[in-house]
Structures are given as C-alpha cells and as structure tokens.
Amino acid sequence: MISVMLLFLCLFQGSVQGRYLLSSKSRPSPDDAAHFARWLVSQSSWGVISTIASNLGGAPFGNVVSFSDGKPGKGKGIPYFYLTTLDPTASSALKDQRSSFTLSEYSIGTCGKTDPENPTCAKITLTGKLKVVDGKSSEAEYAQTALFSKHPEMKDWPKSHNFQIFKLDIDDIFMINWFGGPKPLTVDQYLHA
C-alpha cells in the first residue's frame, strides 16, 4: 500500500510543473542538426520572443510567450503564438517585424545536471519576421489547433483581449547542441527535416 502511494507521489511529482519531464530517449543525435532542431522546437511549450521596443530607445525586448509548431508529435517547425496587443511584443511586431524566438533544452528536462549555458545543453534561436496570420486562412485554423492542443487554457482566454495568431517567418537559425560552436543549419534543411 505504501509502495503504491509512493509510486503515485512519484508520478505526480514528475508532472508537477504542468508538463511531463521527458525522457531523453527520443533525443536525436546532436550531429543530426535538422532533426535535433525540430525535436527541440516541437518538445518545447514556451520561449522568449525578442522584438525592437521603440518605447525603450529601440532596445531589444525579450518577452516570455507560449507557442506551438503543431499538435504533439506532428509539428512542422514554424512557431505560432497567441498574442494580444495589450502585451508589448505584439504591438512592437506590428511596427517592426524583426524578431527572434529563443528556446532552451533545459526547460524540457533533458539536460540533467548540466548547466543551461553548457553547450551540450542545447539552445536555439530562430531569427525572422513576426507576422499576424490572417484569421480566416487555413493556416490560422492549423495554428489554432496547434496552439490549443498544447495550451488548453488558451481557448478560455478573454475574448475582450483580442488575441491574434502570429507566426515567425524564419530567416536564420542559430543552434548550439554540442562543443564547437553553432551547428550549420539552413532554414530549408530545418523545415524539410
């Protein structure tokens, strides 16, 4: 009986942060840059979008956001966001689309005790243009399903806040997942992995 209770406690603790602590079994080899990058993006649920803040002297302004590139296990590599102009990121992007989106493998739980800045704990920055997705397009439908399946509470967020779907059109990929500097990886290789 005590064993069962402890086992239950274990399982609960494993998801106490609102997501599963992933095993590293599905982690691609660091040498396979395209698949590794797609794995890292599809396993992540949040990151930091940086935009240019005209109200702060043109400073680069990072902001925590949730995202999704597709239903679990079916991501296409393009990050979609659910943003309101009540938050500075969306309003900045409407003035200047230049932006980047940054993720750490540390947040998905497969770095073990390795430091988040150690190159073997992967990180990726996708640089590009942050754009509104036409709300009546089939892409918006895909993106909404992608977002709501990974972030169920989004569907109940206040209608009055006018959340809109945004996407990052990727121009450049910076990924470090091992020693020796960023992995060479084109946007085309990434999207077709």
Place this chain on the structure above:
Amino acid sequence: MISVMLLFLCLFQGSVQGRYLLSSKSRPSPDDAAHFARWLVSQSSWGVISTIASNLGGAPFGNVVSFSDGKPGKGKGIPYFYLTTLDPTASSALKDQRSSFTLSEYSIGTCGKTDPENPTCAKITLTGKLKVVDGKSSEAEYAQTALFSKHPEMKDWPKSHNFQIFKLDIDDIFMINWFGGPKPLTVDQYLHA
C-alpha cells in the same frame, strides 16, 4: 525495501533537471512588486539575453545564458553573466550595449499547471545596458563568487575561451505576475527591496 527504492526514485526525480523543484512557500505576494521581482530573479539560474545583432540586419537576438545576482539567498538584484565573445551575445554587446534579460517563473517550478503565458505565472524583463565588469574590481570578485556558487561547473570552463564577467545595468523593469497588466516598479524600488 520497495518503498525505500521508490522514495529514492522520487527524490532523484525531484532534482533531475539539475535544480530543486522549489516549493511556493517563499513566494512573495504578487502585490509586493519589488520583493516579488527580487525573489523571481534570485531563484532563477538562467534566462534569455537579447541584444542587437548587426550581422542579422539589426534583429533583436535572444540567447540562452546562465546568470546569478548573488550567492543563494543573498542576491542583490543585479544579474551577472559569464560570457565569451565566441558567443554572439557578448560580441554584440561590445558594439551596442542595449539589451534586455528575460525570465519566466515557469522555469523555477512554482507555476504548477498554469500556462507559461498566463499572467499569474510570473515573467520579468529587465531592460538596460550589458557591460563588461572590470576584472580587477571588487565587483568582479563579488560577481564571480555569485556565479560560481550557483553554477559550479563555470570554474572549469576553458580558459582559452576568455570568459568575462558582464552585468546588466538596469534602466527599466517589466513584470507581470497577476491579471491587470505590468506591475508599476521602478529600478530604485527593485534594487532597494
């Protein structure tokens, strides 16, 4: 015997991401903006620094970094970093100091199942100037102790990479930790909390 093994498994799982899953007991009231912000910064071990990337058309470039604002429980609110110009962030900052540093409460484990973009899961962005700390100053000594106590492996990172201590001189604080938009909080209130 099985109980003991399961208990051990529980404890191991609780720290499997290289840090403790914090209890929320020490979490200040969201109304107490200054103490909340200082708590969030001092409990965190990594975040995203954004700088201006001149090699990417002036795009805002976010990068995952480790940091420390002091020894555990003794932070002063100023984030210190251990960076090498082999990484683009440090070299960008030497050309243009404008930058921001962004943290999510989600990464310290006290948001439960709340979505990372939900305003009750706190986030903070410190905007300012990213500057090298004079390696011979007492501030550098303080910062190195702060960094190495929270990131023990840093002291063994390759000397040939010429890691230097950087700090963020904070000009502006953006924090959301509840409904109703960003909390009013001056840099002076934050630093003297």
